[in-house]
Amino acid sequence: MTKQLGTSDKPGKKSAPKLRDGVMKRGSTWSYVIRVKDPQTGESKPKWVSGFATEDDAKAARDEARVKARRGEYIDRNEITVGEYLDEWIEAHAVEIKPKTLKDYRDIINRYVKPHIGGQKLQAVRPATITKLYRDLMAGGGKSGRTLSPRTIDYVHAVLRKAFRDAVEVDQVLPSNPVERAKRPRRTVTEPGSVWSTEQLRGFLVVARQHRLFAFFHLASYTGARRGELLNLRWSSIDLDGCEMTITGSAAFIDGERIEGTTKTGRRRVVSIDESTVRVLREHRRQQVADKLLAGEDWRGTGDHVFATGWGDPIHPDTVSSLMPILIKRYNDPKDGPKPGKPLPHARLHDLRHVHATTLLLAGVPVHVVAARLGHVDPSITLRVYAHVIRAAEASAAEIFAKAIGE
Structure with a gap:
């Protein structure tokens, strides 16, 4: 009697499953x-x-x-979700990411990524998944369902690219990075450095001179240093006789706590200052000494900070940022004297850095010198950010050359 396929020798018992070619x-x-x-x-x-x-x-x-x-590219199947992986990833990198950057990463992940794709399996994510995420964020990823700016989506993209790259190269749970092949929405490039002319900056500083923090705005304009770098600055890092200052770190407030760390690039840099800036800083120091004498035993300064309150506490970053619109309004609508012919347009504190860079580039200062002054780790960053300024300078290059040889 021939035994049928799939049956057992013993009646009433099913045969064990058979492996056929794996x-x-x-x-x-x-x-x-x-x-x-x-x-x-x-x-x-x-x-x-x-x-x-x-x-x-x-x-x-x-x-x-x-x-x-x-x-040699085989990856074991893994059930971990996007949200679970990102939580593990951010914790693993907490010790090597600056506190402010860490907070920004967490905010981006919790606000923009987890609500949309946090529950999906990490290994099921495809480039189309990320592309759809960006479209959804553009359509209504902001507060109360408002559209999200391409700039914010760029931040989301940067965080996801880092995390998924580690999933491929470090944790080896993905064969390739789907974020690299995702399509981001097109964005209109906003060219910095075009907010104020040097004449407008001069008018702003005239008004700012009336405030006790005038030295901060002057130094921001004349050095191009970042807000956090200036608020971290100590008198011991300034050589007034040698006309230079050393930027060694940066300060920020995170969840109500002041955090001081390295600069954005992790490098210190020496920045030259002119004689007028030296005079401004000397006057600022005299005023700070007077504040300390007036406060007496109530003086709370312990860190030799260049910029401090009347009681010696370090200045909060929001203080100087919120002063910008106040001083602009004071310029446009002065209490005494006639109003200016042309009002100052709105500008952010960071725009002082852009005006500084733009002025130097248009004056013919080499790009690598401007990059070193701004603290850019590579001159290519300066070239990209200020491409419009460099194009404007190149437009007159032909006339400059012709005049140089006497034609």
């Missing part, structure tokens, strides 16, 4: 097995993957896995 049915789903070399020991070990609805699905996945195994 594919087997287990219960209601199909599985496959391949052999993968351990990268550390070189030993070949079986890898089972299950959960396929049909035999054809299992075979297709098996074939793809075999190719990757031969190339």
